[in-house]
Amino acid sequence: MKNTFRDTFDLYDWDTLEHDIYGFSEADVKNVLAKDKITLDDFKVLISPAATPFLEQMAQRSHELTKKRFGNTIQMYIPMYLSNECQNICTYCGFSMTNKIPRKTLSDAEILKEVAHIKSLGYDHILLVTGEANRTVGVSYLKHAIALVRNHFSNISIEVQPLDQEEYETLITEGLYAVLVYQETYHEATYKIHHPKGKKSNFNYRLDTPDRLGKAGIHKIGLGALFGLEDWRVDSFYTALHLKYLQKTYWKTKYSISFPRLRPHQGEVQPKVEMTDKDLVQLICAYRLLDEDVELSMSTRESETFRNHIIKLGITSISAESKTNPGGYAVEPQSLEQFEISDERSTDAIKEMIQSQGYEVVWKDWDRSYVNSF
């Protein structure tokens, strides 16, 4: 594909970036924090070890900026796993092909049973998730699934295998609003180690996915790196670089960032680089300072305490009560999860936690009539 992020990506070098990020001084951080407008170069400083003593200052500013742009609101979403079939090997994932687990793909009736349960919790924004098994959960399955659930939700997102532009276009016409696609890591060699087999081992195809989405005219793209595979600071710089590139190129699309940290799962990979709670707060604040408009999303991978405090620090959407197994809500609660969640509180409890901090819980923030009339 011509003119993609790969061209920008190639202008940078991992080792040089790492060297830069670890070389900043306190004075560099002070300079950046005194500025009104934060550039990508400044972002590098804000995610550096030198910025850790300035966390409170960054947090205050992140809080202010988020309030200015998003008001006192937090959006709610919930994932619905449609299938745990997967033809890839990813060293960090419970669904990885080599894991001997029972595989399951939801039927229409099962999908609707899950939907009924999720609706009873109050959700209007659904995130459909699958592994990468093109034969069973390829585009036609996804298209069908979207058509099946679209009358129940205003906002449908997916987190599935990367697709071609035309395939995205088809799903958009069916009512798809957003696609989440994480690069996992921007370190090409490390990427290869963790994705030894299957379609996903093609680094470039994954890297160019947001470009295909942008060209297909999707409304929102979610980006992120999986923290633990490589140095989170360098990976986050690349994610921010990707974000800025996309914003400039596909300027009608909205963007969100997620912050998945490696969680326990079926399989044995241990994080190569640890990311502490403090690191994660620093990163979230740095993103907010870089970009006032980007949506920052928080999953149930994080602990209760962490999620309670992060509400005021810059995030804008949150999930609750998530199940990471197909049928996990109502059909087959005991099937194998993709990873363990950490915050197991009910949706109501999360709602109360958010409200008690003076925030409004937003369930609906989109209407599919903007896209199409079915």
Add this chain to the structure above:
Amino acid sequence: MKDTLKIADKTFTSRLFTGTGKFSNTRLMRESILASESELVTVALKRVDMDNESDDMLVHLKENHINLLPNTSGVRTAKEAVFAAQLAREALKTNWVKLEIHPDPKYLLPDPIETLKAAEELVKLGFVVMPYIHADPVLCKRLEEVGVQCVMPLGAPIGSNKGLKTNDFLEIIIEQSNVPVIVDAGIGAPSHAAFAMELGADAVLVNTAIAVSQNPVAMGKAFKMAVEAGRMAYNAKLAPVKKHAEASSPLTSFLN
């Protein structure tokens, strides 16, 4: 690495573009342009005698490093602009065009709708299109999409010498643009030009401020220096101006 500016297939060392209007005579025009070291000079098509090879203005601009940029000043619609551009391509042997469509004779404010239409058409016809527009960030993206090679948002009404009144919007345009941003119109003093460059503009276009000054040659040189200084400051990354206050109730103490 040399800090040069590339537009289409041309590379510019100077980031100061100048104009040819309003000078008291063509000799003075030539001297000031040379003093400014500008490499791209805009010429109003309506001023050039197309049939005359020895047109006074053109003769004076026959320097190797000076590229002529015909503008469509005087047209009021997309259709007229396309026609004018084609004439200019013939006459001046260049496919570059500064697209100016201002139906309003008083303030000469650009018509965004006609400009977008004409830009699309001219790109299809193989022109390097440099559109003069309001400092409108969305319009800039739309123009970029139809394939213009740069955008030329105005700093203030043309000829007003008021400086960058559209500052806030120029910042957004500069931040978002994938093509060079050239601030056009409104720059009345070298300090304005330096400011535009400090903001991150890729170049500025100055005409009236040089042409109608008491000493256009000295002013041409002053602008050259200002543009260079502003660019250098931008590259060196300006020191911070504003201090952000630290608030009291801590948000991160849970981490300790």
